[in-house]
Each structure stands twice: as C-alpha cells, then as structure tokens.
Amino acid sequence: MTAILEARNLVKHYGDVKAVQGISFHIEDGEIFSLLGPNGAGKSTTISMLSTLYAPTSGDALVGGHSITRQPMQVRAVIGVVPQDLALYEDLTAHENLNFWGQMYGMSGQSLRRRIAEVLDQIGLADKATKAVKTFSGGMKRRVNIGVGLLHKPRLLFMDEPTVGIDPQSRRAILDMVKDLNRQGMSVLYTTHYMEEAAELSNRVGIIDHGRMIALGTQPELTQQVGQDETLRLHVAAEADAAALADALRAVPGIKQISTTDHEVVLIVPEAEEALASAVGHANAIGVKIRSVDIQEPNLEAVFLHLTGRALRD
Amino acid sequence: MLKILIIGFKDVTLAFRDRAALLLMLAAPLVLTIGLGLVTGRFAVGGSAGGISAIPVVVVDQDGGQLGQALVDTFTSSDLDELLETTTSADPAAARQRVDDDQVAAAVIIPAGFTDSILSGAEASAPAATVQVELYANPTRPTSAGVVQAVVDEFLSRVEIGRVGGQVSVTQLLTSGLIQPQEAAAAGREIGQRQAAASAPVIQLRRATGTAAPAPAFDALAYIAPGMALMFLMYTVSNGGRTLLAERAQGTLPRLLVSPTATAQVLGGKVFGIYLTGVAQMAILIGGSAVMFNLRWGDPLAVGALVLAAVAGATGWGLLITAVAKSPSQVASLGSAVMLTFGILGGSFISLSNLPGWVQVISRITPNAWGLEAFTTLALGGRLADIAVPIGALLAMAVVLFGAAAALFNRQGLVQR
Structure with a gap:
C-alpha cells in the first residue's frame, strides 16, 4: 500500500501556546486512521493544518503527494473535510447547500445534479432535499455536513469529531456511513475522543495528548504496548457444557487463565483470535455448541490511562 | 471568476x-x-394619486380682459394638463369654499380691472393702482399650493416685465418725437396687447428652456x-x-x-x-x-x-x-x-x-x-x-x-x- 498522507513533524504554536508539538504519522491508501485524544489535545489543529486552513509553524505533510505548505490548492482537491462544527448555510435547503459546495469543488451541470442525488440518498435525506437546513434536527444537519464533505468523492476524507452532540441513532448511522465509504475505497482520517468509535472504525489509531502523538499503531499493537491480554468469552447452551469445555481447554497452550460463569467460559489469552480457533475445535470435539463469542481486547481507554495517568474524558 | x-x-x-x-x-x-x-404634504395631492400631478385648482376670472383670459389659458393649457386639474368658476366665495372643504389645493381669483390696471399703467407715465391676483391656498396641501403659486408668480412676473417695458417704450417714443402725446394711449395699448398676446408663450418658454417638455417642479x-x-x-x-x-x-x-x-x-x-x-x-x-x-x-x-x-x-x-x-x-x-x-x-x-x-x-x-x-x-x-x-x-x-x-x-x- 502507498501512503495517501504523510505528516512530518508538524508543529503549530499560537504565541506561547504549543497546540501541536511535532506530530508525525502516515495514512495508507484505503485506511481508516483515527486520532484519539481528549478535548484540547491538538486533533482539530492537526486537521486544520493538514487541510491547509492553518499554516504549520514548522514541519510539513504530503497529501496525495502534494505538500500542504507549498501546494495547498492541489491538496484541497484531494481531500474532503467534515468539520467538527456544522458548516452549512441554514437558510438554504439541503439541496442548495450541496449544490453550492459542489460548485466550490468545481462540479457543475448534470454530473453535479447526479452526484447530489446520490449523496442525498447516501445520507438518507432525499425526501428532505428541499427543506431549509435550519428546520432539520441535529443529526440530520450532521448528515448534511458529512454529505458536503464527500460530494466530490475525495480520496481522503477528514472527519473531525463528526458525532459530537447527536443522538445514538444518528451516531450509529454516521459510523456505518464511514465504514461504507471506506469499503468503497475512501481513506479516512477520523478524530474523536470516543474510544469506542476509534476502536470500531480504525485500522490504526494515533493517540494524541497535549499536542504530541503518544502512541500509534493497530489496536493490538497499542494494547500490547501496555501488556494487557485479551478476554475471550464463549457462550454455551448449558452450565454443564461450560464446565466440560473449560476442562477440555485447560491443556491448550497459550491460555493464561480459564474460568466459567453460568453458561460462559472466559479465557484470558494474548491473542483471542488464535485461541478462538482452538476453542471452537475442542468444543466440536466434545460436542458442545458455542452459541456466541465475545472478544474483549484491552481497550484504548486503558492504553490512554496507562500512558497519561488520565482518562480520555478527563 | x-x-x-x-x-x-x-x-x-x-x-x-x-x-x-x-x-x-x-x-x-x-x-x-x-x-x-x-x-x-407630499401625499396630499390629488386624493389617492400620490404623485405631483393632477393638482386640483379652481380659477375665477372676474377680469374678463385679455390678461385675465391669458392667465386662465395658462392654467388650462395642454402643457400643464398633467400637472394641474383646473376648473373655472365665476363665484370667488364658492371657489374659496372649495378650498376650505379641501376639494382643491388652491383658488386663483383674478379680480375685475386686472387687465386695465396693467395696460393703462403701460400707457401712463405712472403706474395705475395695484390690482392683485388672489391666491387662496389650502394649508393642508402646502406642496400643491406652492406649485399653483409658482405658476401664478411666473405669469405675473412676465406681465410685469411687459408692463414696465411698455411704459418705457411709450416714454421713449414721446421723448424722441416719434409719436404725439395724443397718440400715447393707442401706442401703449398696442404694446400692452402684444405683451398680453406674448404672455403665455413666455411662460412656456421658461418651461421649455430649449426643449418641449415642461420644466419639472421639484418633488x-x-x-x-x-x-x-x-x-x-x-x-x-x-x-x-x-x-x-x-x-x-x-x-x-x-x-x-x-x-x-x-x-x-x-x-x-x-x-x-x-x-x-x-x-x-x-x-x-x-x-x-x-x-x-x-x-x-x-x-x-x-x-x-x-x-x-x-x-x-x-x-x-x-x-x-x-x-x-x-x-x-x-x-x-x-x-x-x-x-x-x-x-x-x-x-x-x-x-x-x-x-x-x-x-x-x-x-x-x-x-x-x-x-x-x-x-x-x-x-x-x-x-x-x-x-x-x-x-x-x-x-x-x-x-x-x-x-x-x-x-x-x-x-x-x-x-x-
């Protein structure tokens, strides 16, 4: 894979305030990369620099092979931006907003009209297209806000905390939309302070705090950094089945701990996916049917806590 | 772009x-x-019409002479028919009453002897007793009444120029011996009649200033x-x-x-x-x-x-x-x-x-x-x-x-x- 974004030691100071202090990372083409950190960590400033809104104090980044400091217009053509705060004209309709922003990205005519119709379908607002945005709920506005960002089919989409302040249903819809966009080949840089969102969406995560990247990698890599094992929960039909399966698994190497609770066998393992295959094989061998599986990785919240001594939402 | x-x-x-x-x-x-x-008072004109047009005015000609008729003709001329909506009356009291009743913006009353006072003044070496045209204005329509007054003032100023001019002309004719004293009255009348005949065109001349359109009154x-x-x-x-x-x-x-x-x-x-x-x-x-x-x-x-x-x-x-x-x-x-x-x-x-x-x-x-x-x-x-x-x-x-x-x-x- 090639990198669609490569940030090199980005620094941003506002007078004495050091908002970003030398951040470096890359995003591979087709990847969802999350910047996870508490409010004020420097996530939005980083996105603002990468989207060419703010010039970095020092450092640079290549987006689609173009320098954010020397080729900002080329960079802007590669990216789509979904800002944290709604950036829409509320007195215009959803269709008018999309039409205006599409024109700002050089779209016009039939192709723009067709793309607007596609996006309205994608964000589930085709039947509300002619309503003024000011009449929409917060979740609907968020969806229009996202629609504007992906109207021109950017190769790389920057999404800055797109689920802040909305209801669970709208949040679910947005997360599903991000995954769908990624399946269609769009790379995504997603910032959030919700550990669950980063965990659900991301191929890789950068944990940012006080303007510094304090950890970076896949979720397993990150959790390995803090040395936490995974928890594999196997749900079975009966309590006796749980005991039988637990007995069968005791001889399997790599399982650090086995316990049973009612209809559940709980394994503590370094790699749950590897252990799962072995567990399923042993269950089949003794005739126990596994009804469901739950893998709990050592989560990112724990990593952040381990690295900073603070919770993400402190 | x-x-x-x-x-x-x-x-x-x-x-x-x-x-x-x-x-x-x-x-x-x-x-x-x-x-x-x-x-x-801009909207007091002509009922609901709104603009400066069709100003209702009544003219009473008690003079019956050439100058009185010339003033009536001025008010009823085609040049002013959009600006003024002129009616005539023989009764000054009735005309004033129409003003008081807010039916018209002004009444213009031309007194008897108006023409004679001007023309005989031109014949004589001294002006005759002053005979004034009366403008009875509607105080609730100041702008419209002002327009009517402007028309009357313009007419009178032209007549005054003609009267003085005639007087001077007769005096010069007498001094130079071109006419005899007994011919002065006829000469003065002739000059006065020419001036009277010229009065209306002179007013039009002011409006025209080189064009056919009337000079717009300022709104x-x-x-x-x-x-x-x-x-x-x-x-x-x-x-x-x-x-x-x-x-x-x-x-x-x-x-x-x-x-x-x-x-x-x-x-x-x-x-x-x-x-x-x-x-x-x-x-x-x-x-x-x-x-x-x-x-x-x-x-x-x-x-x-x-x-x-x-x-x-x-x-x-x-x-x-x-x-x-x-x-x-x-x-x-x-x-x-x-x-x-x-x-x-x-x-x-x-x-x-x-x-x-x-x-x-x-x-x-x-x-x-x-x-x-x-x-x-x-x-x-x-x-x-x-x-x-x-x-x-x-x-x-x-x-x-x-x-x-x-x-x-x-x-x-x-x-x-």
Missing part, C-alpha cells in the same frame, strides 16, 4: 431570505419615505426617497460585511478556504455579494417608489450609473467596517452607528444646505452626500454628464476604501493564524 459569481449570488439569496434584514433593507426606507412624505419625495435609500444602503453593506465575520464564526468561511477556492476568490465573492445585494436593494426601492409614489427619479441611464457608483462607495465603507471590527456583533453596532451618522451628515434628514459649512465639508466622506446631490440633480432633469463629479467621487471613494480594507484583511488574514 465563476466562483466569485457563485459566492456572490449565494449571499444575495441569503440576504433576501433574512426577514429581519429585509425589514431594514426595504421596509424601513419605504416606511420612512412615506412618513416624511406625509410630513411634507420633495425626490429628495426624501433617495436620502432614505442611501441611508439604509449603509445598513445593507455593513450587514453584508457582518456576514463575512459570521461565516468565519459559523465555520462556512473556513470550509470555503479548504475547498479548491483561492482566498481572493472567496473575498471577491463576498464583496460581490455585498455589492449585488446593495444594487438589488436600490433597484427595488427606486422601482417601488416610482410605482407606488409616481416618483420620477430622472434619466434612467444616469440613475443606473449613479446606483452602481453609490453602492460601490457604500460597499467600500462596509468592507472597512468589517476589516476593523473583530466580531459580527461589532460590525452590527459599528454599522448602525455609521448608518445614522452618515444619514445625518449626508443630508438624509436635513438638507445639507441648512447645515454649517464645516459639516458640509465633512459630509463629503459619505456616499450619502454625493449620492443625494446626484439624485437631486437627476430629479430636476439633469443628465449623466451633470453628475459626473459625484459619480467620480463615489468611485474614488470605493477604490480607496477597498484598498484600505484589503490591506487590513491581508494583514490579519481571513481565518489563517
């Missing part, structure tokens, strides 16, 4: 969807124009309406500037700046939007007042050119206010203060000629003063060439203020920090 137009048209759309802004852009100047028009509304329009134009441009900072606060400006749109295009689009909104406002106010109040703004080409220049000058001020202010609310406050100050300084409320000289000098920094001067010139029949100086001043104002605002924006950035 296309993006500048798109941004500009988007801003015009937003401006005209903002009901609060519409109230101040369109409703307020029209309401104030109507209010000031009522105060000046008070032709001063009030542009004064109000220009004052609220300042609201529109400062409100347009406010949207620039509002877009910065609401995130649409940063979003524009991360699209493949140059900063100059964004700023140009915003300026174009402010300008276009101002032009649209002025066009609506001018068109609306022309239809509603039968107000004649003057040469359409010149009015159009003046609107473009005035809005340019005002837009310059709007941009400078925006560049100086730090937040949308500051623009709103500063804009309102500037709007009122410029309205007063520019003559929207008090004619500049009534203000001290130093105020008149300061007023030249306002688009209101230049614009109002030019609109007044056009309403009085001026052409594009007559308002070249105000247009030049407004355009120069625009260039200077645009430059100053651009320098400030460049120094502080639109959003970049």
